[in-house]
Amino acid sequence: MDATRQDDAAGHDPDHLGPRVPLPDPGRPVRVLPSTHFTVLLDPVRRLAAATVVDVDGALLRDVPREDDWYLDPRVPADEQCGPELYAHNDLDRGHLVRRRDAVWGDADVALRANRETFAYPNAAPQAAGFNQDATLWLGLEDHVLTHARAHRLRLTVLTGPVLADDDPVYRGVGVPRRYWKVVAWAVDAGRTLAAAAFVLDQSPQLDDDALAAAAAAAQAADDPPPLGPFRTFQVPVVDVVDLTGLDLGPLPAADVLTGVAPRSGGAAWRPLREPVDVRLA
Numbered sequence: 001m002d003a004t005r006q007d008d009a010a011g012h013d014p015d016h017l018g019p020r021v022p023l024p025d026p027g028r029p030v031r032v033l034p035s036t037h038f039t040v041l042l043d044p045v046r047r048l049a050a051a052t053v054v055d056v057d058g059a060l061l062r063d064v065p066r067e068d069d070w071y072l073d074p075r076v077p078a079d080e081q082c083g084p085e086l087y088a089h090n091d092l093d094r095g096h097l098v099r100r101r102d103a104v105w106g107d108a109d110v111a112l113r114a115n116r117e118t119f120a121y122p123n124a125a126p127q128a129a130g131f132n133q134d135a136t137l138w139l140g141l142e143d144h145v146l147t148h149a150r151a152h153r154l155r156l157t158v159l160t161g162p163v164l165a166d167d168d169p170v171y172r173g174v175g176v177p178r179r180y181w182k183v184v185a186w187a188v189d190a191g192r193t194l195a196a197a198a199f200v201l202d203q204s205p206q207l208d209d210d211a212l213a214a215a216a217a218a219a220q221a222a223d224d225p226p227p228l229g230p231f232r233t234f235q236v237p238v239v240d241v242v243d244l245t246g247l248d249l250g251p252l253p254a255a256d257v258l259t260g261v262a263p264r265s266g267g268a269a270w271r272p273l274r275e276p277v278d279v280r281l282a
Contacts, residue, residue, distance in 0.1 A: 011039035016055040019194035025248040036114035044080035051161040058154040060105040095127035194255040
């Protein structure tokens with residue numbers, strides 16, 4: 001990886017869980033942007049994160065007032081990150097990739113710094129406004145897994161990012177992702193063994209090719225965001241995330257709780273989720 005680092009921020013700790021979880025390797029140049037308790041791997045061509053990794057310590061989480069002061073990361077040239085111009089005068093949300101609450105733990109000053117750093121634009125990705133219940137489930141997956149892991153170590157490492165597909169619809173010069181992925185890792189067996197679960201959120205429009213082309217053309221003519229569909233959340237084999245993204249996820253595919261399920265991207269191995277009890281964690 002071609003890396004640009006910040007010396008005063010440690011970023012993701014590969015040994016946070018005990019069993020080692022290294023940063024994913026995109027196999028192409030990225031900007032490695034360590035922050036407090038998390039790291040963003042920024043794709044400077046797509047101007048969006050290829051992946052983010054946050055370490056969570058459920059025993060030390062803090063409640064910190066939310067702020068919405070998004071800012072360009074000064075470590076990155078402005079033309080390599082999507083800034084406020086992408087989100088102006090439309091219904092696109094600046095969706096946190098590293099969830100603010102996940103990074104906010106530890107001493108008060110550390111938690112406040114982590115809170116602030118989650119609002120850097122490389123940690124945002126464009127998402128359709130008005131998350132429905134499926135997206136609420138998506139945002140709560142870490143909480144559900146954390147409850148499951150409470151008997152073990154009260155720690156998680158959460159990897160999240162957009163699927164940067166070649167055919168993503170382009171809006172204001174930016175390919176808008178239609179899918180997002182998440183892999184949650186934790187330790188079991190008194191911290192000796194790694195476990196992982198993977199999820200995909202799909203907001204692809206449920207339209208035939210002609211209708212989709214017409215909707216995309218109309219959106220482009222009006223300078224509107226591309227058409228996006230309802231949010232659908234799936235638990236998927238970790239190896240399917242590898243296939244979708246091209247990321248090397250190190251030990252995580254072998255730690256998958258769905259081991260033994262044949263990977264078939266978008267097929268029978270994808271478990272649709274409607275509520276937290278649908279999540280398989282063992």
